Amino acid sequence: xxxxxxxxxxxxxxxxxFEDMLGVAQSxxxxxxxxxxxxxxxxxxxxxxxxxxxxxxxxxxGSRT
Numbered sequence: 001x002x003x004x005x006x007x008x009x010x011x012x013x014x015x016x017x018f019e020d021m022l023g024v025a026q027s028x029x030x031x032x033x034x035x036x037x038x039x040x041x042x043x044x045x046x047x048x049x050x051x052x053x054x055x056x057x058x059x060x061x062g063s064r065t
Contacts, residue, residue: 006014024031025039
């Protein structure tokens with residue numbers, strides 16, 4: 001199995017896309033129900049993956065006795 005590396009351009013693009021999604025989600029007027037469903041699905045996946053990564057980082061950096 002090989003490691004996957006992301007280019008700086010890819011990371012910048014994904015970051016901009018994510019910031020755009022957050023901007024839409026924070027709209028004071030709300031979002032269309034279909035867009036809301038899509039955003040909830042995406043944010044749910046992000047939470048799943050991010051939660052796993054966060055737990056793994058905390059496990060690795062936890063205090064050792």
